[in-house]
Amino acid sequence: MEMEMEGNSLASPSCPDGRKRRVCYYYDPGIANVDYGEHHVMVPRRVAMTHGLVTSYRLLRDMELLRTRPATEDELAGILTDDYLRLLRDLTPGTYRADTARRHHIGALSGDERNDNPVIDGLWDYCARYAGGSLAAARALGSGRSDIAINWSGGMHHACSGEASGFCYVNDIVLAITELLATFPRVLYVDIDVHHGDGVEKYFAADGRVMTVSFHQYGRGGKGSDTFFFPGTGSAEDVGEGAGKYRTLNVPMKAGMEDAGYKELFVPIMREVMGVFRPDAIVLQCGADSLSGDRLGEFNLSVRGHAECVSYLRSFNVPLLLLGGGGYTINHVASCWCYETAVAVGKEKEIPDDIPHHGYEHYYKDQGYKLHYGVSKVGRNASTKEHMDNIRDAALKNVENLHELLKRGVARSVQFKDIDDRELYKQRPKKRSNRDEEDPMDRLHRLCGEADVRNFFARLGDENMRGAASSPGWETKTYEEHRRASKAAVHRCSH
Numbered sequence: 001m002e003m004e005m006e007g008n009s010l011a012s013p014s015c016p017d018g019r020k021r022r023v024c025y026y027y028d029p030g031i032a033n034v035d036y037g038e039h040h041v042m043v044p045r046r047v048a049m050t051h052g053l054v055t056s057y058r059l060l061r062d063m064e065l066l067r068t069r070p071a072t073e074d075e076l077a078g079i080l081t082d083d084y085l086r087l088l089r090d091l092t093p094g095t096y097r098a099d100t101a102r103r104h105h106i107g108a109l110s111g112d113e114r115n116d117n118p119v120i121d122g123l124w125d126y127c128a129r130y131a132g133g134s135l136a137a138a139r140a141l142g143s144g145r146s147d148i149a150i151n152w153s154g155g156m157h158h159a160c161s162g163e164a165s166g167f168c169y170v171n172d173i174v175l176a177i178t179e180l181l182a183t184f185p186r187v188l189y190v191d192i193d194v195h196h197g198d199g200v201e202k203y204f205a206a207d208g209r210v211m212t213v214s215f216h217q218y219g220r221g222g223k224g225s226d227t228f229f230f231p232g233t234g235s236a237e238d239v240g241e242g243a244g245k246y247r248t249l250n251v252p253m254k255a256g257m258e259d260a261g262y263k264e265l266f267v268p269i270m271r272e273v274m275g276v277f278r279p280d281a282i283v284l285q286c287g288a289d290s291l292s293g294d295r296l297g298e299f300n301l302s303v304r305g306h307a308e309c310v311s312y313l314r315s316f317n318v319p320l321l322l323l324g325g326g327g328y329t330i331n332h333v334a335s336c337w338c339y340e341t342a343v344a345v346g347k348e349k350e351i352p353d354d355i356p357h358h359g360y361e362h363y364y365k366d367q368g369y370k371l372h373y374g375v376s377k378v379g380r381n382a383s384t385k386e387h388m389d390n391i392r393d394a395a396l397k398n399v400e401n402l403h404e405l406l407k408r409g410v411a412r413s414v415q416f417k418d419i420d421d422r423e424l425y426k427q428r429p430k431k432r433s434n435r436d437e438e439d440p441m442d443r444l445h446r447l448c449g450e451a452d453v454r455n456f457f458a459r460l461g462d463e464n465m466r467g468a469a470s471s472p473g474w475e476t477k478t479y480e481e482h483r484r485a486s487k488a489a490v491h492r493c494s495h
Helices: 029-033 045-056 073-077 082-090 098-104 123-143 172-180 198-204 259-277 303-314 330-345 361-367 385-407 440-453 456-466 474-493
Strands: 023-026 148-151 187-191 210-217 248-253 281-285 320-323
Touching: 023 123, 023 330, 029 045, 029 123, 045 330, 073 082, 073 123, 082 098, 082 123, 123 148, 123 172, 123 320, 148 330, 172 187, 172 198, 172 281, 172 320, 187 198, 187 259, 198 210, 210 259, 248 259, 248 385, 259 303, 259 385, 281 303, 303 320, 303 330, 320 330, 330 361
Parallel strands: 023 148, 148 320, 187 210, 187 281, 210 248, 281 320
Antiparallel strands: none
């Protein structure tokens, strides 16, 4: 799917060639160790896998790195109710009280066997870390030093001010948009997760400064389910309220949506939104559960098809914040977000399809160690041409209504906020190396790589299994010989 890049006609002060952008990137390795539980589909390590690919493809050298800084309690207090904030701050598996936590949809609910929002170790720290990343990225855009900011650990679009929902505890998107509004008069939020961006929509439904656009699966599940696809909201009839009327735009789709059908909706709708709302900044939630083969989602997008949405919005040369979101087949998620990082820096046509050797490469065996895996041939697009036309026409009608409303509106006014960017960015080392941001798994893989390639460990195992204790001291002698060989191999790998 190739989307025409109409926005390239707009000038970019920092990068006039229309291809390059000043990109900053946030990665907190502490998030990778968060565990939702053995059978839970949310696996935060997917962010570390993404970072491993980004590092292996040498994309870090094309981006400024943001300092790791968790959001503070005061910052989170701006978007959370007092009782919910206290619960998140103090809750541990040991202090869990069902009657209290369940009021905020944390822990197993009555009749809910999945336990979507479990009581996990380090919950407050986890929320503060991913929210801090989105806050730092928003401030980087507000400072004017970056054109695009990335935080793949963010994008938790279901969380509300007083409760968790859909694996999301704190809505970092709301926090980021609130921060952007201190600098940018109008902020556009676009959501390409397979699930409706309900938490963000609800928070800004009556705010005329923010427009939310959500492309999502809606209605009954496409796999014979009698229940509505989560969260069951996001009808085309929901258009906002009060000062935010017609600034809520929903594009509900049926199961099986593929690249071509997605393009038929995304391009004309976003073209009109950009022309009418004229945002000063864009937040794009890149939930990867809309990819083919997701464990929960029922769309059939390819990695390229998903990334074309990023490319299209990037082309308008408006400050752009890229966030993660859903995505539960973790190798697909990492492939997608790595490729979209390449799109952000303008190198998507330069990185090879073959996944480089790195610490997480074994996760990509089922996709042939390729960045772009084949889409599923099972499950057709359930939408007819008539249905697609109706969806598009309804969305465009809402944009037209917004246009008429804005023509009668008053001039914009905003109190701008000065941002000191000196504490936002990491200092570049004099000689930049891929090892500067090396993931522990990649470090182990690098140090042991040469020895492993030479089958050192396999030989050692075979010899020990044969257990030929043919002479006294054999095992000690063999161990010492292999230890010296291993030490030499690791030394060569690490220098």
